[in-house]
Amino acid sequence: xxxxxxxxxxxxxxxxxxxxxxxxxxxxxxxxxxxxxxxxxxxxxxxxxxxxxxxxxxxxxxxxxxxxxxxxxxxxxxxxxxxxxxxxxxxxxxxxxxxxxxxxxxxxxxxxxxxxxxxxxxxxxxxxxxxxxxxxxxxxxxxxxxxxxxxxxxxxxxxxxxxxxxxxxxxxxxxxxxxxxxxxxxxxxxxxxxxxxxxxxxxxxxxxxxxxxxxxxxxxxxxxxxxxxxxxxxxxxxxxxxxxxxxxxxxxxxxxxxxxxxxxxxxxxxxxxxxxxxxxxxxxxxxxxxxxxxxx
Numbered sequence: 001x002x003x004x005x006x007x008x009x010x011x012x013x014x015x016x017x018x019x020x021x022x023x024x025x026x027x028x029x030x031x032x033x034x035x036x037x038x039x040x041x042x043x044x045x046x047x048x049x050x051x052x053x054x055x056x057x058x059x060x061x062x063x064x065x066x067x068x069x070x071x072x073x074x075x076x077x078x079x080x081x082x083x084x085x086x087x088x089x090x091x092x093x094x095x096x097x098x099x100x101x102x103x104x105x106x107x108x109x110x111x112x113x114x115x116x117x118x119x120x121x122x123x124x125x126x127x128x129x130x131x132x133x134x135x136x137x138x139x140x141x142x143x144x145x146x147x148x149x150x151x152x153x154x155x156x157x158x159x160x161x162x163x164x165x166x167x168x169x170x171x172x173x174x175x176x177x178x179x180x181x182x183x184x185x186x187x188x189x190x191x192x193x194x195x196x197x198x199x200x201x202x203x204x205x206x207x208x209x210x211x212x213x214x215x216x217x218x219x220x221x222x223x224x225x226x227x228x229x230x231x232x233x234x235x236x237x238x239x240x241x242x243x244x245x246x247x248x249x250x251x252x253x254x255x256x257x258x259x260x261x262x263x264x265x266x267x268x269x270x271x272x273x274x275x276x277x278x279x280x281x282x283x284x285x286x287x288x289x290x291x292x293x294x295x296x
Contacts, residue, residue, distance in 0.1 A: 007035060008259060010042055017046040019261050023268045029158075029184070029255050031061035031102060032087050040090035053093055060087050061132060061158075063102035075105035077116040084125050099126035100158060103295055104134035110145040118151035130156035132186070133295035136172045143179060154181060158255065160294040161185035163194055163226065163244055163283055164219050167292040173250045182252035185245060187294075189256070190215055194241035195266075198223045215293065221286035229279050238263070242270035244283055 008016070020028070028047070030039045040060060047056055062083040065073040071082035084099060099120060105113060117129045131139055131154050139157060146153045157176055159168050161183065168183075176183055189195045198220045230237040245254045256267045275283070 007039075008042075010045060013042060013046065015261050016258050016264060017050050019264050021051050023264060025264065025268070026055060027057045027059070027184075027253055029059040029098075030091075031064075031100075032066055032083055032090075033061070033064035033102065036066065037086070037090050040087055044091035044093065048092060057097045058091065058093065059098035059100060059130070060091065060096050061100040061102040062087070063105065075101055075108045075113040075116075077112055080113070080116040080120060084120050088125060095125050095127060097127045098130050098156060099128075100130040100132055100156070102132050104131075104138040104142075110142050111149070114142055114146045114151050115149070118146065118149075121152045128152075128155045130154050130158060130184075132158040133160055135292075135295075136175045139172070140175055143181075156182045156184050156252070158184045158186055160187050160292075161245060161248075161251070161254075162188050162190040163222050163241055163287065164190035164215055164217065165290070165293060166284075166287055167290060169248075171292060173248070176250050183248070183250045184253050184255055185251060186255045187215075188245040188254035189238055189241050190219075193219070193223060194226050195236070195238035197227055197237075217290060219286070222283075225283050225286055229275075229283060233273075235269070235273070236262075236266050238266040239270045239273055240275070240279075240283070242267055243273035243275055244280065246270060247275060247280070 028043055030043045032040060034040070043058075047053055047058070062080060063073070063075055066083065066086070070076075071078040073079060087096070088094065099117065101113070101117070120126045121129060129152055131142065139154070143153055157172065159172055161168055162185070165187070173183065175181075193215065226237050226240050230240045233240065242254060242256070245251055254267075256263060258264045258267070
């Protein structure tokens, strides 16, 4: 089943998976809701075809609606137990390295969610657990619930972070630094907007409703600043935008969604860019405070 017009099938994704292996990119992230399971199936086949399971740090997620049944959405014990088994089946593996809650579930007690995740780890179906976009108080509540009961705590937070959405510098990053929790940001290129000059369109930007929802702001000055720094350095804009994200000490690794082989090459090259203080100031200056997006 298709999820969107820009998603890739096995054949289209093959060169990207091959390049990931060649570049040494070993952290592969997906979710049960991506393509309603088809993304997990494609990732699972790619692991078996191009690499070894033990060489990959495999991550997936649970929360969003997979069907109409009581165990097909949310973070209840039933949902977590049903969905982890379904994900493992699609991925073709006995365990994932990182099992993440895709959002906070206000309908389920924190104790129920955290104990169920702890049991998933105890059963050997996940090595570690993580969370994704939510308010810092919600993440803190879940972490301290686990700590209070001696259950497994989250090791990571997959939150939205880019030059266009920096609210977690105020909202989440202080907590993560204090807790020793790593950030693995999604959309570090702001759905591709920071990777191309202002006004250029792609198949994804023309059809991705999520991008319009999570990034509703008119941020031409930010994009122009990225383009100026990239032009001066003679590198693609994506490398500059990713280098800025990587410069934050709380960030462990940004999540990129490549649809062409060049995307991965840019991501790897960003590791070698060290922005100067002047460049950082120019990139950050156009930003204005805004409401955190992507999870409300």
